[in-house]
Amino acid sequence: MKDWKAWRKRERERIIAERMAIPSAQCQKWSAAISDLLxxxxxNLRGKKIGLYWPFRGEYDPRPPARDFMASGAVLALPEVVEKNKPMHFREWWPDAPMRVGAYDIPVPHETRCIQPDVLIVPMVGFDQKGYRLGYGSGYFDRTLATFSVCPITIGVAFEMQRLENVHPQLHDIAMHYVITEMGIFQACRELLRQIPVELCAKSNAVT
Incomplete structure (x- = not known):
């Protein structure tokens, strides 16, 4: 156990440092590609309740495409850490929503209504070939997913430089349904991430 924990800690620190060192122009280019693919x-996200996140430490920023989804009928929500080591709440968010500083100094909506998302756009420190994510080590997303009565569609977003061969997932870890990087859309299929054409993904996720 100590070995994989130490490995995860080292990889987490390495990837975050490398991600934060990405030149601004390169980050903008990769982020634009991810937004276009999303x-x-x-x-179908245009009519859904979408849980997203406030970008932190060089993460891909999902807010620009989310605003477009909201303009077409989506309801957006951001996570709130209510209690340490407990499931998060998702509170409705819009560009002018009242905000406060939450856990880890990340902004969260202030007393807006709680929502259970249909879809989660999930941040990742790293991800592997089976769609499992390496997070910040607190387990909040996996803990929250386990409480939902209906599992939302999970879309992990990251840059290719965050890809790993194996994140050594544990029993409580939950793989993403999809992963999007600047190189394409990948779907978890038979415990393996496989790249799928944008057109095929759009057909599978058409507005109904």
Whole structure:
């Protein structure tokens, strides 16, 4: 146990440092590619309740495409850590929503209504070939997913430089349904991430 914990800690620190060192122009280019794939591959998000996140430590920023989904009928929500080591709440968010500083100094909506998302756009420190994510080590997303009565569609977003061969998932870890990087859309299929054409993804996630 100590070995994989130590490995995860080292990889987490390495990837975060490398991600934060990405030149701004390169980060913007990769982020624009991810946003385009998210919008083109998931047209059905326009009518969904979408849980996203406030970007932290060089993460991909999901807010620009989320605003476009909201303009087409989606309801957006951001996570709130209510109590340490407990499941998070998702509170409705919009660009002018009242905000406060939450856990880890990340902004969260202030006393807006709680929502159970249909879809989660999930941040990742790293991810592996089976769609498992390496997070910050607190387990909040996996803990929260386990409490939902209906599991939402999970879309992990990251840059290719965050890809790992194996994150050594534990029993409580939950694989993503999809992963999007600047290189394409990948779907977890038979415990293996496989790249799928944008058109096929859009057809599978068409507005109904």
């Amino acid at each position: 919008q083109q591959g998931f047209p």
